[in-house]
Every structure is written in C-alpha cells, then in structure tokens.
Amino acid sequence: MERYWKRTACPHDCANGCGWLVETDGEKIYRIKGDPEHPASKGLICEKTAHYEHTVHHPDRLTTPLRRVGKKGEGVFEAIRWEEAVTEITTRWKEIIARYGAEAILPYSYAGCEHKIQYAAGHVFFDRLGAAQLERTICAKAQGEGFHQIIGSTPGVNLCDLHQNDYIILWGNSVRAVSVHACKEILEAKKKGAHVVLIETYETESAELADEVLLVRPGTDAYLALAMGRIQQQEGLLDQAFLEENSIGYKEFLDTLADYSAEQAEEITGVDKEKIRSVARGFARAKAPVIRVGAGVSRHQNGAMNVRCITAFAALSGSFAKKNGGISGNISSASAYDLSLLEPSDVQKKPVRTINMNQIGSALCERENGPIMSLYVYSANPACIAPNQSKILEGLAREDLFTVVHERFLTDTAKYADIVLPADMSVEHADLAASYGNLCIQKTEAVIAPAGECKSNFDTFALLGRAMGFEEALFQMTNEQVQAAILQTVTEQRAQLAPQEQERFEQGYAVLLKQPDSCAFATKSGKIEFLRPDLPESLPRYVAVERKYPLHLVVAPHKATLNSSFAEREELVEKRGRMSLLVSPGDAQRRGICDGAQIDVWNDLAHVRFYAKLHSGVPEGTVVAEGVYTQAQSINGLTVNALLSEELTDSGRAATLCGNTVEMAAISEEFTKD
Ligand SMILES: Nc1nc2c(c(=O)[nH]1)N[C@H]1C(S)=C(S)[C@@H](COP(=O)(O)OP(=O)(O)OC[C@H]3O[C@@H](n4cnc5c(=O)[nH]c(N)nc54)[C@H](O)[C@@H]3O)O[C@H]1N2
Numbered sequence: 223m224e225r226y227w228k229r230t231a232c233p234h235d236c237a238n239g240c241g242w243l244v245e246t247d248g249e250k251i252y253r254i255k256g257d258p259e260h261p262a263s264k265g266l267i268c269e270k271t272a273h274y275e276h277t278v279h280h281p282d283r284l285t286t287p288l289r290r291v292g293k294k295g296e297g298v299f300e301a302i303r304w305e306e307a308v309t310e311i312t313t314r315w316k317e318i319i320a321r322y323g324a325e326a327i328l329p330y331s332y333a334g335c336e337h338k339i340q341y342a343a344g345h346v347f348f349d350r351l352g353a354a355q356l357e358r359t360i361c362a363k364a365q366g367e368g369f370h371q372i373i374g375s376t377p378g379v380n381l382c383d384l385h386q387n388d389y390i391i392l393w394g395n396s397v398r399a400v401s402v403h404a405c406k407e408i409l410e411a412k413k414k415g416a417h418v419v420l421i422e423t424y425e426t427e428s429a430e431l432a433d434e435v436l437l438v439r440p441g442t443d444a445y446l447a448l449a450m451g452r453i454q455q456q457e458g459l460l461d462q463a464f465l466e467e468n469s470i471g472y473k474e475f476l477d478t479l480a481d482y483s484a485e486q487a488e489e490i491t492g493v494d495k496e497k498i499r500s501v502a503r504g505f506a507r508a509k510a511p512v513i514r515v516g517a518g519v520s521r522h523q524n525g526a527m528n529v530r531c532i533t534a535f536a537a538l539s540g541s542f543a544k545k546n547g548g549i550s551g552n553i554s555s556a557s558a559y560d561l562s563l564l565e566p567s568d569v570q571k572k573p574v575r576t577i578n579m580n581q582i583g584s585a586l587c588e589r590e591n592g593p594i595m596s597l598y599v600y601s602a603n604p605a606c607i608a609p610n611q612s613k614i615l616e617g618l619a620r621e622d623l624f625t626v627v628h629e630r631f632l633t634d635t636a637k638y639a640d641i642v643l644p645a646d647m648s649v650e651h652a653d654l655a656a657s658y659g660n661l662c663i664q665k666t667e668a669v670i671a672p673a674g675e676c677k678s679n680f681d682t683f684a685l686l687g688r689a690m691g692f693e694e695a696l697f698q699m700t701n702e703q704v705q706a707a708i709l710q711t712v713t714e715q716r717a718q719l720a721p722q723e724q725e726r727f728e729q730g731y732a733v734l735l736k737q738p739d740s741c742a743f744a745t746k747s748g749k750i751e752f753l754r755p756d757l758p759e760s761l762p763r764y765v766a767v768e769r770k771y772p773l774h775l776v777v778a779p780h781k782a783t784l785n786s787s788f789a790e791r792e793e794l795v796e797k798r799g800r801m802s803l804l805v806s807p808g809d810a811q812r813r814g815i816c817d818g819a820q821i822d823v824w825n826d827l828a829h830v831r832f833y834a835k836l837h838s839g840v841p842e843g844t845v846v847a848e849g850v851y852t853q854a855q856s857i858n859g860l861t862v863n864a865l866l867s868e869e870l871t872d873s874g875r876a877a878t879l880c881g882n883t884v885e886m887a888a889i890s891e892e893f894t895k896d
Pocket residue numbers: 235236237361362393394395396397399400401421422423424426438439440441442443515516517518519522776777778779780781782783784785880
C-alpha cells in the first residue's frame with residue numbers, strides 16, 4: 223500500500239507539545255519525524271518519540287478487555303468482550319452505589335494523554351455518577367499558585383523564544399532531560415553571547431549549557447532569590463520606575479529585604495556568596511533577562527512560596543519590561559479552547575467528598591469515613607508515580623476494592639485491576655492539542671484505526687454512560703463530534719489569529735497564538751502584587767522547613783523516559799540503566815558505600831533498595847533519584863516513591879515530591895559491585 227505523511231502532535235505530558243509527521247499507509251505507522259512547520263518545536267523531537275512506531279505497534283499493547291483470574295498484582299488475566307466488561311463494571315457500580323453511595327467510587331486520572339478531549343473525557347461522567355472527586359495536583363499546582371499569588375495568570379515567555387534572551391536562568395529546570403527545543407534555543411542565544419545560569423540541587427546534564435552553576439540545598443531557593451533582591455537593592459540595581467508603574471506593595475516588600483544577606487544566603491543555601499552577587503548583578507544589568515522556572519522548586523513544603531519569591535526577584539530589576547523578559551513557566555495555550563462541554567455544568571448538584579491524588583494510598587486504606595469501594599484509573603499509573611507507594615500497593619491489594627484500569631500497557635497499576643480496558647493512542651483518534659511551554663494549538667485526527675479493540679477515553683466514557691442509562695447528549699457523541707462542537711466556539715485567542723492562520727489550524731497545522739504584552743499583568747489590580755493582605759503570608763518571604771533525616775531526597779526526570787511512560791521500550795529503559803540513587807562521594811565514604819553497591823535507603827515510610835551511583839556533582843546532604851521505575855525494575859519491589867510522603871505543599875495542595883529526607887546504609891552481605 224502507498225505510504226504518505228500525516229501531520230499530528232505528540233500527546234505526552236511535556237511542555238514542548240511537539241509537532242509530528244508520521245509516515246503511514248493508513249493501517250500502520252512506519253516512521254515519525256519532527257514537523258518543520260511547527261512554530262515551537264520547529265522539526266525537532268526527543269529521543270523517546272523518535273521511534274514512536276515501536277510504542278504504537280508494541281507487542282505488549284493491550285488490545286482486548288481483560289478480567290483478572292490471578293491474584294491482585296500478579297498480572298494474570300483472561301480476555302473478555304467489551305460487552306462483558308461493561309456489564310460487569312456497571313453491575314458492580316450499581317451494587318456499590320446502592321450499598322455505599324456513589325462517593326465510594328473514585329476516578330484517578332492524570333495526563334497520560336495531554337490532549338484536551340482525552341484528558342477531560344471522564345469529568346462529566348463521574349460528576350453524573352456522583353462519584354468522589356479527585357484533586358489533580360500531582361504536578362505543578364504549587365508552581366501555578368506561586369505565580370498566581372504575585373503575577374496572576376499572566377502568560378510567561380514562550381520556550382521557543384529563548385533565543386532572544388541574553389541572560390537565562392534555568393531555575394530548577396532539567397532542560398536537557400525535558401526539553402530538546404529549549405536546549406536548541408538556549409544554544410542559539412549563547413552563540414549571540416547570552417549568559418546562562420543553572421540553579422539546581424545537583425549538577426544535571428543541563429550544567430553543560432551553563433556558564434555558572436549554583437547548587438542549592440533543596441527548598442532554600444526563596445532565601446537565595448530574596449538575598450539576590452537585597453544585593454540589587456544595596457547596589458542601586460532596582461528599577462524603581464518600573465516598580466512604581468507596574469506593581470503594588472513593593473515598598474513594603476523592599477522593607478523586608480533588610481533581613482536577607484549574601485553571607486546568610488551562603489549559610490542557608492550552600493551557594494558561594496560571590497556567585498550569588500554575580501547572578502544578582504548579571505540579571506539586573508542584562509538587556510533581555512529571563513528565568514525559566516521548573517516545577518522542582520515548587521515540589522516542597524514551601525514550594526509555592528519559593529516560586530513567588532523567584533518571581534518577586536524577577537520583578538525587582540524590571541525584567542518583565544525588557545526584551546522577551548520576565549518569567550517562563552506560567553504559559554499555556556489550553557484556554558484557546560472552550561472546553562465547557564467536557565466539564566460538569568451545574569457545579570456539583572450536591573457536594574461530594576474530594577480525594578487528593580497525592581494521598582491515594584491513605585484514601586484506599588482508610589475505612590472510617592466510608593471506604594472507597596471502586597477505583598477507575600485512566601491516563602495514570604498511581605502504583606508507580608504517586609507518593610507513599612507501599613500504602614498504595616496495600617490499598618490496591620484490597621480484595622473488596624473493585625478496580626478498573628483503562629490502559630495502553632499492563633502497568634503496575636493495571637496488574638491490580640479486576641477489569642482492564644484497552645486504550646487507543648493519539649494517532650488513533652481525533653483530539654485537540656495545547657501546550658504548557660508555548661502558545662501553540664493544533665487539531666489532530668486519527669491517522670490509523672485503533673489497534674485491536676482499543677477505545678479512546680472519550681469513547682469509553684460514552685459507552686459506560688449509555689450503559690448506566692445516562693441520557694445526556696455528550697454520551698451519544700464521538701471524539702470527532704466533540705472536537706467539532708468545541709471548535710464551534712471561537713475563543714478570543716483563536717479569534718485573534720490571522721485568517722490564513724485560522725485556515726492552517728483547520729487543516730491540522732500547529733499555529734502560535736498571539737503573545738500578550740508581558741506587562742499586562744493578569745492580576746486583580748493589573749499589576750505585580752508584592753503585597754497580598756488577603757493571603758496568610760502577605761509578602762514573599764523565606765519559610766524554612768524542618769528536616770528529620772540527614773539526607774535530602776530529590777526526585778528528578780530522566781531523559782530516556784517520561785514519568786512511568788515508555789517502560790515498554792527496552793532500548794530506552796536500557797539507556798536509563800538500573801534503579802540507582804545518585805550520592806555524593808563524601809556521604810558515600812562516610813557510610814562505607816562504594817559505587818555500584820546495593821544500599822538500603824529509608825525514612826518513616828519505607829525501606830527501599832537502590833544501587834549507589836557516586837556523583838561528584840551531587841552536594842553532600844543531597845541524594846537524587848532520576849526517573850520513575852516499575853516494580854519489576856526495582857530491587858525489593860519498591861521504588862523511590864515509597865519514600866515520598868503524602869504531605870501537601872503550602873498552597874495548591876500539590877505533591878511535595880522533592881521535600882523528603884532519608885538515611886542510607888551499605889548492605890554488606892549483598893555487596894553487588896559490578
Ligand atoms: N524526559 C522526560 N521529560 C519529561 C518528564 C520526564 O519524566 N522525563 N516529565 C514531564 C513532566 S510530567 C513534567 S511536570 C516536566 C517537569 O519538568 P521540569 O519542570 O523541568 O522538571 P522537574 O521535574 O520540576 O525537575 C527539575 C529539577 O528540579 C530540581 N529541583 C528539585 N528541588 C529543587 C529545589 O529545591 N531547588 C532547585 N533549584 N531545584 C530543585 C531537580 O533537581 C530537577 O532537576 O517534564 C516533563 N518532561
């Protein structure tokens with residue numbers, strides 16, 4: 223059959239939102255390449271998706287519904303028909319609703335597919351069912367809150383514009399792992415003389431891009447930011463005119479800066495005070511300064527405050543008014559779509575209980591306030607990615623918990639399911655792509671038919687809705703019809719596109735929305751709000767966090783995989799290597815730990831075994847776990863997530879993934895250096 227290229231977009235949870243061209247004959251995908259006409263990704267794609275045809279046509283893909291015949295977690299299933307699966311699910315749910323009420327049913331989903339229709343596909347269904355609600359805050363909610371408290375929803379700098387900057391701070395952003403495009407933009411900026419600073423907890427690969435590397439004690443960034451503000455204040459580097467015109471409460475804020483000093487900053491953050499002075503000066507004097515803020519700094523007990531303080535620092539020298547200046551990290555093109563069709567309309571008929579997705583382990587194990595009797599997981603893999611893994615596994619193993627998992631592969635979570643439903647992939651359905659690293663939007667359509675009996679999230683909820691007897695029009699629709707219905711409302715952002723751009727969007731090209739003026743702050747006052755008397759913390763300040771164990775555990779993304787996704791791809795998993803903990807040589811030596819040896823790592827939650835990987839770029843007192851591993855890839859059945867607590871951030875009720883502490887020891891009898 224004749225092969226041709228079709229335009230589509232990467233569906234993964236990643237700020238880049240790359241454009242793809244896929245080679246197909248209408249039945250199979252043969253090759254994937256970057257779409258050179260995508261305004262942000264400009265023809266580049268990452269190593270994970272370069273051979274996405276291997277994921278789409280992987281022999282391990284789930285292609286039929288399954289019923290569990292083995293023990294929970296064992297992964298032994300028999301194939302069943304969709305009708306049987308749907309009957310079993312709806313029968314069990316009706317029984318549970320009659321006995322415990324609908325709030326005993328809990329959906330669990332995140333951004334396995336970032337595209338807007340599949341992401342939100344279950345919201346109306348579970349609202350209609352009256353199920354418990356899930357707070358979807360595992361990722362960057364505290365980061366968002368931190369920005370929101372000072373600059374509102376002002377969209378920041380596009381990743382694809384970083385080539386314009388002459389001073390770039392990568393603040394807790396593992397750009398080499400998570401964004402090939404930003405790297406290219408930064409390299410282009412460097413060719414024109416840009417200065418790049420990396421502020422990190424350890425020397426990531428991104429250090430190769432940096433002229434200066436500042437390694438901080440995790441969670442102390444707010445102090446660093448405010449001390450740099452103090453230095454600018456003392457050295458006359460503040461942009462008073464900008465602050466006067468564009469902010470409120472800056473005088474009150476400046477009054478508090480006397481509490482911060484470079485000397486004390488060195489003590490608290492561990493960064494040399496001369497380096498701190500140099501960055502404070504360099505950022506203020508630059509013509510086009512920008513700070514790319516990653517989510518890592520916000521994944522702490524003081525996480526939203528860290529982001530608020532970094533943003534306050536960016537404001538003091540007027541960076542927002544400079545060329546492509548200010549903050550990058552607060553941008554999203556999702557609001558170009560009116561997604562109200564996929565959101566419950568009458569904001570909850572009666573209030574239902576809410577479960578925070580970071581506390582799923584406790585929620586499943588807790589019985590007193592009415593137990594969760596059924597869990598429906600889609601586009602997520604909680605057994606691997608959520609905090610407090612031991613508790614989650616204990617909950618998932620409950621014999622009386624009816625678990626349904628809609629998945630592409632038999633993940634660790636799916637192994638605990640009573641019923642598994644096969645999910646299709648983005649090249650097999652229509653959807654709407656948006657990004658959280660640039661302002662691109664793109665309409666996608668099915669390139670090939672779904673594998674086997676796979677169904678999209680939306681089609682599955684429509685089927686379940688009809689089977690439950692729900693009569694709403696939404697449950698009678700298909701992906702294509704939902705896409706068309708959403709696009710009928712031309713939002714303000716899409717209306718601003720030039721006619722030829724609107725045409726290109728209709729034809730499936732990615733288009734870039736208009737970037738608003740960087741000083742049109744989307745706050746109540748229209749200005750940067752240093753002073754917020756309505757918040758518990760009225761001004762940005764450093765909040766210290768108590769630590770129990772001597773080593774600070776940081777989790778970080780790995781470039782070869784994406785959270786627990788891509789575990790099916792052996793070549794990527796191999797590149798990543800075995801489950802290791804990056805340890806400073808000093809901390810290792812003090813505990814008699816050799817490079818490559820197995821170690822026991824623990825805190826109040828669990829004992830997890832790792833291979834020690836000595837790394838001179840990890841400061842003493844910090845240990846790092848890159849990547850998300852599966853149980854089969856682990857040594858003792860647990861991964862780093864067993865050491866992460868369910869504690870939530872200061873604002874945003876997000877995960878404190880980087881705010882945990884541990885101790886470690888060598889395992890002498892099982893010394894396995896190789
Ligand atoms: N290859 C790959 N790409 C990915 C992902 C992946 O797993 N792999 N995950 C995707 C997802 S879901 C997301 S949300 C994004 C995340 O992308 P980013 O926002 O860039 O990454 P983070 O996970 O926030 O982690 C970035 C860095 O934060 C640092 N960090 C942690 N705590 C602190 C701190 O207190 N101070 C400072 N200065 N730094 C700190 C960590 O050391 C880490 O290197 O990437 C997406 N892209």
